[in-house]
Every structure is written in C-alpha cells, then in structure tokens.
Amino acid sequence: MSEKAKKQIYKPRPISGFPEWLPEVRAVEQNWLDKIRAKFESYGYCNIETASVEELEVIAAKGEDVDKEIYVLERLQAEMDNNGGDKKEARLALHFDQTVPFARYVAQNFNNLTFPFKRYQMQKVWRGERPQVGRMREFYQCDIDVINVDNLPLAFDAEVAAICYEALASLDIGRVQLRVSNRKILLGYLDECDLDYDLHQDVLRAIDKFEKIGKGEVRKILIDEIDMNDIEAEQIIRFAECKLSAKDFYSKISEYVGLETNSLLQDGVEELGKVLQQLAHLPEGAVVADLSIVRGLDYYTGTVYETQLLDVPEFTGSVCSGGRYDDLAGSYINKHLPGVGISIGFTRLFDVMRQHGKLPEGAKSPAHVLMYTEDKALSGDVAKTAQTLRARGINVEVYYTVKKWEKHFKYADNKKIPYIWYVSADGHKVKDLATGDQGEADPNTWEPAK
C-alpha cells in the first residue's frame, strides 16, 4: 500500500524520569490515591490545587539558593520570534514541591481563608534531575498541612502524623513505622555547646546521615570537621542512638538526654512526649521516638517525622516526612503563621512496590459486566438494559462487535471483567466468569457478588 509506505513513523521512546503506567497499574494507583484522599477528608482537611507553576521570584523569595533542579518554561513561539516581547513577563517555573505553593497560596488568599487552615494537596511536582535510574522528574506528592495565625496547638503535630500513618496503613504495603523527634532537643543541647551558631546546621546534617554512614563516621565529622569536643560529640551520638517506644519514652528518655538545664531542650522533650501520648492509640510499634530524625530542611523548628516501611526493605529512605515550622509563609506576608505538615512521596512509594511485584493486581477495566448480543436487532434492548444497570451503580461495557463466541469471551477475560450478560430473543442470561455459573437475570434486581 503506497499510503503506508509513504508514512513517516516516529517511534516514541519512554522519557527517563516521567513514569507512565498501563491501565491495570493506573487502576491501583487511582485506588491508592482515592484511599489517601478519603483519609485526609475524614479528618476534615479541605483540598486545594495550586497552579503547576510559580514565578521564579516566589521560589527565590524563600531566601535559600534557588534550587537548581527547577524546570523553567519557555514559550516556543517566543523562541521562534526571538523577540524581547516576553521579557517583561515574570519567568515561570514548574513547582518542585507543594510547600512553597501552599505558603504562597495562604499569603495570597489570607483574607478569604478560615484559620486554622487545614488543607490537603495531591498534585504532580517536577524536578529537573539529570536522567538516572530511579530518579523521578515527575511524581505525585500527597501533602497535608495545618497553618494558623500566631499559635497552633501541638495537638495538630500528632493529628497530621496519625492521618498519614492511617493513610499508609490503608494501602497494601505491610507494616509502617512513624519515627518522630523534636528538633528543640538537639537545638537546645547545641545552645549549651561551645560551638558557633553557624555550625548547628552542620551538626544536624551529620546526624541525618547517622543510619547511612554509622556512628564512627558521624563522630569523625563532629570532631574533625565541626570541631566539637569529645564529650559533646558523644552526647550528640547518644541522641542519635535514642530510639524509644511511645510506652518507654517517659521512663527512659533521661538515659539519652542528660542535660536538663536548657529550657528549649526541656520544651522539646515535653512536646515529643505529648505527641507520642496522642499517638498511643495506634498499633504497637507504629510510632517510635527517634532522635536521629532531624530532616534536612532549615525551616523545621519542632516536631519532625519520617516514616519507614518495615516490610519493604527495598525502600530505603522515608516514604512520608515533615514537621513543624514556625513561620512558613513569612516570605510572602507580614504575619506570623506557624504550621505543621507531612508529605507522602507517593509515586516513589508506588513505583518501588510495583518494581518489587508487591502491587495488588489491578483491573484493566472498571466494568463489572460485559454486555453482548448476537442479534443486531436487539441493540435497543442492550442499550436499555445497560442503562438500567448503570443507574443502579453497576459499570457496564457493551461489546459491539458481533463476532463468534470466543472473541468477546476472550475480551472479557483479558480485561478481567467478572460477568458477561447475554441479551437474546429468549431473554437475559448472566455468566459468572470466575465460577462458570450461568443463569437468568433481571436488570432491575441483579447484583454482582462482592
């Protein structure tokens, strides 16, 4: 065929870091996202979506180095024109997390929000990483945060943790462990140390690596690079080793936290104890105090969290992290707005489960029933029956191609549609593909098995 011969074919390749799933995998992803959303809403958190882009200045206003992994947008037209017409417009960058957009949104809509403002957000974020195995450049995050004016009750620190724990526990991913700390404990201790304030972040960064590089290497960093004395370095390591169950916290914390003269440290211990107490209703082992948790980001000021999948050792790192911040939106509005929040790194979690064959099997079709007739004259009956079932909440796919038996049977089997509904001049029959049972059916009363 000359038409086909003429055709230029461009064979598309997968784009590194931009994951896409087959329908049956997407069905599982959608189901997980639905479950997380339902959990967030069950606690009364409202949803927002922010634009996919921020002005570069907004990101820069956070005061940190502008992240180098940011994707900026260019209009192809502007490039083609090569004119300066667009230069006056602010440059737009795809958001790389949901925290900066949330802070900006709160500042911008301050007068139209009710505080404490409790929101969840489940969008894609983008990071312009170099292509590399396992590195994602587009992924879903599922965030919840509470933000309030001037003061935010500590009870929210426990609430957001409980919500995320429950959200993860509702997925089929085995045991989940929430590891909680409070930065005030370490920061309070560091206040007492003979150490430049500038070096505090370096100490936190060293502790952050505790699990990865081990006690000896951390000690080396503290003493050789940060110039701590031996006693102080030992105490820091003692902190990092502190892992207590919620039950043991009050009786054993003093073994790890020696100094009790610093009020910030004391506040931290008290806050951590209260948060653990409020999480006591979660299952045994669901929550531990772990003073090695510090989180890399500067803005956390109190409670910090990480979450480990105990039954998925392949997933190193935290699946869900966050903490309390004193003043998140301060770059955008002259108000004091403390908050606390957690983010589930959804796509990374999902993809690890997928790669290790730990996802449940998903359906290729949401249909409960495949409807079929061999008699074209009955297509009106087919349409009406399908409508009756749909109105009753049963998803019905109609198989339009009139072909021999095996074809539509194979189609239903391929798509894992559980029932075939036959319309014929003799009436309606339903076949259960799992059991092979077949019988007459009335569209007004028939129900699929649960």
Next chain:
Amino acid sequence: MSEKAKKQIYKPRPISGFPEWLPEVRAVEQNWLDKIRAKFESYGYCNIETASVEELEVIAAKGEDVDKEIYVLERLQAEMDNNGGDKKEARLALHFDQTVPFARYVAQNFNNLTFPFKRYQMQKVWRGERPQVGRMREFYQCDIDVINVDNLPLAFDAEVAAICYEALASLDIGRVQLRVSNRKILLGYLDECDLDYDLHQDVLRAIDKFEKIGKGEVRKILIDEIDMNDIEAEQIIRFAECKLSAKDFYSKISEYVGLETNSLLQDGVEELGKVLQQLAHLPEGAVVADLSIVRGLDYYTGTVYETQLLDVPEFTGSVCSGGRYDDLAGSYINKHLPGVGISIGFTRLFDVMRQHGKLPEGAKSPAHVLMYTEDKALSGDVAKTAQTLRARGINVEVYYTVKKWEKHFKYADNKKIPYIWYVSADGHKVKDLATGDQGEADPNTWEPAK
C-alpha cells in the same frame, strides 16, 4: 520586632492564565470531576495518565506545523552551567492536549493493551498563550476515546457522545445540546464540485465560521476567495443551514442534501442517521444533526460533535467536542488504528459558570462534624469518639483550641460544618447548626441528616 523588620516580603501576584480556586470552589470542581469520572467508568472506560511532557519530536511527528503555543522546559541548572551537556537529551514540551499523548501511548504500549481500547483521561494541559483576559494557559480536559485495530464499530460514535452528554447533564449547568454531523457528507459533495482538492479544507474552515460571521460573509468567502460557482456555494450554505432533530432526520435530510450520486456523501448520511438513532433515548432536544459542525482539525474523517450550553449564553463556543478519525496513531506505529473520541474543556466550562455566579455553593471543609470539648482531660475521649465516627464514614474535624463558646461556633459556621459534637463529663451532645436542635448522641449509631 527586629526580626520582622528584617524580613523581606515578596508579595505574590496571580499568574495570568493559571487559575486557582478557594477551597469552597475547589470542592465544587472536585465534585464535578468525580461525577464525570464516575460516568466514564460506568461505561467501562479505563483511566490512564500520561506524562505531562512529550518529546518535541513526538509532537512534530504529527506532521502539522509544530504548535507555537507549546511550552518547552529548560533545566535551570543547565542554564546556569551554560554547558552543552544537556543538548544530547531530547527537548521536552508540556502537552497541549490529550490526543497526541493518547496516540503516542497507544503506539508505545500496543502489545500490552486490549482492543478496542477504551480510555478516559482527566489531566491538566498547557498552552503558552500570551496573557489575555479569558485565555487559559493551564486547564483540565476530560477526554474519552476508543481506538481499535483496522475497524471500529459505528456504535462507539454514539456511545462516546452519549457518555459526554450524560456527564455534562449530571452537572448543574442547565440544558445541554449535542450537535452532530458527519464530515463525509460535505467531503463527498466537495468531491463532486469543480474545485481543487487543496481548497476543501478552506471550505470547511469557512463553514466553521457560519454561526459567527453569518451566511453573507460565508458566501463571499466561498465565491470570492475559494472561487466556487454560485450553485455550489448555495449548496454549501444549504448544508450549513441544516439543523434537524433526531426525529426529523430521515424525513427531512433530503431537503438539505440534494446530491445523491456520491457514495461518500451517502455513507455520511447513513452514518449520521444511525448515530442519531442510537442517541434517541436521550431527552427531547438533547441531540441535533447540524451540518455546520465541521471541527477545524484535519484528522477527523466521519462523525464530528460540538456541544452547546443552552442555558448559559455567556458560554459561546463548544464545551465538549470531538469526532471520528481514521488513523490517529499512524505517525508512531505502522498499524491502522481508527478511533473516535470527545473532549470536555473542563476548566473553561467551570470558570464560565463560576464567573457568572452559577456554581452551587461549595463547602470549605469536607467535615460533617466539628468535635469539641472544654475539658482538656477528655481529649482521649474526643479522639476515640472521632475515630468511631470516621470508621463509620463520617468526616470529623476536631477543634483543638480551648476558647470561649463563640470561637468554635463561629469556626463551624464559617466552614459550613453542619454539626457540632460536644464531649463533656456529662456525656455527648450534638448540635445541628441549621435547625439549632441539640440532643444526646451515641457515636456508634448517630447519623447526619442527608
């Protein structure tokens, strides 16, 4: 306070074309998207999501001029480095619709899909338009398409139309009218005309403007610019004037379609008649045959649709459009893959309804109940009661700040949370904020009013 004085505030501005909603508006948007999704699934269409980006080559492979409204991505890092390291990578562009990504996805996953492949897709798309009132640069589209190998039954042309009609009818937007045509009618007629083949698209483009510029202007274009003779131009205008109810179609179509010697034209009339017949179950006035509908895009080859909101005259243009194409994925795979599909321009529809105050009132919180105690010692009881209710599917927000009566009352009222649940040493009481009724309640049995 010196800290505050030091603080640099960057006041963020809205970004033109990137809409964002307050929580109560987003709640309505989410509800609408849920309804559309449920409708799509009720017909057995599976969901897919594609990456937000495509390689520029993939877009270019479609053979049309690369769209100038495309946003291309640049890594900020690459710009900073100013090195050529990234040059080897394909350039990435944000997708500007869901049709190109769908075609590419089908080609790429061909061996893992079951055909006919029926999918829906509800994602954001981006167009790098110049900032201008009403122009959106980021918006949701809700698409359904069916694609098959070699042949696709005409029944799907009616099915996708019915689904989109029902999806729109399930929203609170008044009467919806689906306008259907079949391009074969016009193309068949044009085959008989004494006209260069190259000019056929120009004729379609002229008809497309029929409603906007009127009969006289269209005649002028046909005769002066396209060089048609008077008789042919009159027939074209006669086509464009043809608007028939499904009921009248067979009896009256011959008044508009004079020539019956062309087989393509005859096929078109027959197909259009069958599609209308299959849509006869929809309410009176829901569907009309309208031969002025041609759709601008080249790839449509048969049925074409547009949809009008009859009760929202502010919304000019079509809220939901699509058609049948002979070979959509032909640029990416050497198979013959005909398809039919429709796309709802969701955000545009939503925003017009919003701007005209025609949205239903949305809730600021998904909570059914605000739970509250004045006695901090009872916070364990509060937590347990809230958990009991949540496990029963009731969304519960806990008000943690212990403040005087008016505060939490005002909070519930602001967020339109319908019930306040009081926990005290005397037991549990629930207040219905709409009626003012208050009474004792058992968390194991209590239900909110529907």
